[in-house]
Amino acid sequence: MSAACAGAPAILRLAGPFDLALSLRAAASFVPLPQAPPPVLRAGLRIDGRPTLVAIRQRRGRPQEVAATAAPPLAAARLQALAARLVNAGLDLQPFYALAAADPVLAPVVQALWGVKPLPPPSLFEMLIVAITEQQLSLAAAFHIRRRLVERFGAACAEVSIFPEPAALAAADPAQLQACGLSRRKAEYVRDVAAAVAAGRLDLDALAGMSDAAAQAVLEGQRGFGRWSAQYVLTRGLGRADCLPAADVGLRRVVGRYFCGRPLSPQELERVLAPFAPYRSLAAYYLAVHARLFRPGPAGAAGA
């Protein structure tokens, strides 16, 4: 996008360490991308019906600040709020680092990943569909299914994809959803949750203001969302740092790899990460990212 149509940048000052470029690398390590991401966060989303491209950069010489621009331009307050969500500004890493520094396993991991924050998908609705697609399937398989959903029902804005709107997926022919790679059952989940969001029965904006337990309960009330999916949405979509899907196969494998060289049971995972409360899921994220960026192992062993 050209600077001329981007409007004035919104400046966001952050609490605690943040490294946008490394955070983007971390996020990219979980999906099969053709190339490394540039050190700019680009998010495409529909705002008031208009395809909008938001770009966020870390300010040179002022690493505590990021600058966000939108094309077409957005009201300053709105852009500020959107940027805050996209960079997970509500999360301050410093207290987590203080806990991790005392642990022989985590200390070197946070050193190597200083400033990394989990970055959510552009919209919480997209995160819901991420959760459904990743149920039971490999991240790569789920990624390709979502790519087909975007191609069929979404859009593109300056080469950045825009995920389909709830209404578009709610109105989708089940056969078309299945043609994207969803199972019959998952196609129903996607249509159900898209319809709930489109009709206002499921208020995603309200989730942000809820406690972990309350938000999890709301999500679990939605067909297709069990405990794992609800907690996954909380950690990745809402940036909650202590909402650990203890049964998660990938986490049990990768965390176990660091602590004892074998996959853990859900109970063992809880026990091993207990010292990092209230940052247990953040600790797990750091281990998963570290494994992918710095300790690539045999097939699948990198975990996530």
Place this chain on the structure above:
DNA sequence: TACCAGGTAAAAA
């Protein structure tokens, strides 16, 4: 070629 991968709801026992 199979098998497994960041599960879930519904059927069966």
Place this chain on the structure above:
DNA sequence: TTTTTACATGGT
């Protein structure tokens, strides 16, 4: 109540 089962695609 608890235990099975069907399900989708991609990587190895």
